[in-house]
Amino acid sequence: MFVNRSRVKGFYQLSINERLELATHGRGLTEEEKSLLSGKQPFPMETADAMVENVIGQFSIPLGVASNFKVNGKDVFIPMATEEPSVIAAASNAARAAYDLGGFHTSTSGTIMRGQVQVLDCIDPFAARSRILENKEEIMNRCNEKDPTLVQLGGGVKDLEVHLVNTRKETIVVIHLLVDTKDAMGANAVNTMAEYVSPLIEKITGGRVVLRIISNLADKRLARARGVFDAQALGGVEIVKNIVSAFEFADADPYRAATHNKGVMNGISSVVLATGNDTRAVEAGAHAYAARSGSYRSLTTWEMNEDGNLVGTIELPMAVGIIGGATKTHPVAKACLKILGITTSDELAGIIAAVGLAENAASLRALSSEGIQAGHMRLHAKNLAVMAGAAHSDIDRVVQQAVEEKDVRYDRILQIVQEIQGEDL
Structure with missing residues (x-):
């Protein structure tokens, strides 16, 4: 069961406990840390009260791990904290397309x-x-x-x-x-x-x-990542050409660049948050860097190589640390750093840049083929099923029916949930 690879077929189909064990195996996590990650042990209110003022409670964000990532020759599961469906799946799928071609290679300019x-x-x-x-x-x-x-x-x-x-x-x-x-x-x-x-x-x-x-414009603390994505895994050479064209659009038009870079930051901010770093500082630095030429442009570049594969690069400020602040006071952030298996802030910065590149690749692939909504709404349907009051055991059935009908709207999902509940009476 246990492997030292992030490339695990059907990872998303495993149980929560199975995914937890795979992601934490060999990383030296204590049982207490695993309990905190799984939610079996609550985050101490005393710690929350010491971190910010006027504490009255806590607000939980789902924590997942992106799979299929190979960074500088090393397989790694990447913790991501986000409330948005499809972000973790998108990063994992794009990383799979790059895995057999070497994964991601990173560099940094210093600290x-x-x-x-x-x-x-x-x-x-x-x-x-x-x-x-x-x-x-x-x-x-x-x-x-x-x-x-x-x-x-x-x-x-x-x-x-x-x-x-x-x-x-x-x-x-x-x-x-x-x-x-x-x-x-x-x-x-x-x-x-x-x-x-x-x-x-x-x-x-x-x-x-x-x-x-x-x-926060940390232009002397840059992180860079590069990856080659298999054209066939993305859907073919025509899709690659469309992705390159989409990048050129974003690089020339700030209205498109804003949404393009938002997709990059979906991945980046999720890892920054999971590791207890400052999402606002990283986001401010990234967007300021995107506008350094006087026009707001793409944070990534995309090209097609001689083999017809997609080649992507990213460069942006990455002011993150592994000591101090919430990285040392928040127990879940500390556990996430252990999962990553890193020893320096430069390593963390490179991994985060790689996730941003993967996230952007996934977004552009979707936009260049079936459209962004197809995959996103498939995952969003789970949220709608919960909102509609579906029992946990019925969620997959509700989602499957809505997807097959190509009608992922709340009112239709509510009808499906009510129909299933009527069968059980």
Whole structure:
């Protein structure tokens, strides 16, 4: 039963417990962690109360695992937390099309985050810029004094930039602290350094420091993924051509690009959330990066190679960590990191990028063939059956009948549920 491969035929047909055992086998999860994942053991309210303010309860999101993923030669089950039907199935299906052609290959640009210090009321902004650069070493040393642990781990401020930004009222001086946050996302470390060094910057510039905060446009913390998808598994060469055309449409038209990239983020945000990372920070960085040329464009690229197969790449900021924040306080997030079997934030960033690429491939394949609704509504029908009051044992029968009738609407599903319940009277 147990294999060290994510490529498991009929994985979705297994029971919840069977899927749990396959995904966690050999990952060192405790029985308590498995109980938390399965919902047998509730998430402690005391932990919830310590994480956010004014706690009154909890809001659960389904947690699944994407299968068929091979990333940098290593098979991996990928935890995904999402409320949207078809997201996990879509990623798994696209990953299957890439599996035999090598899966996904990833790279990252490092773990540098930007901290911005805004200086107002500079009489001589150009000269102030020069004075800051003249005192660069002192500024960097002052920042690193504030986090000796990070420095001991090889991190800390590595460089700084000075930008002159023209606003409606004045030219402001903005210092960018380039901080290597290592395996943490780094917001707390960067913000603390930015605040700590502000008095020195005011002294050097003669201006007034106001904002001191991290930038979520983490353009020095990029994650990249590449995959080759078998044309026949996608539906043939014509489908591949249609996918490439759909990408070209998204890359040229921001109205299409917004929905195109939303599909990418369906996959990315699900893994970010499952691992206890900041979905809003990653989403903000991704969309800002998509608009870096001055026009909002596709986060992915798609081409057809000489064999007629689909080749996809993705590059985007990926500010995620494996230490600090909810990654260490939320027990389910900790268990998800164990399932992934990673040891660095770079590994996590690459895996997340691969999921985004797979998700986009699946969306474009559906759009380029039968349309997005066919597969999505098939899975959405389960939700509708539950809404209509179907017994758990009847859900599959309800869904099958609605799909065969090609009528996946709530009112029709409600009729089917009532008909089945009438049979049992």
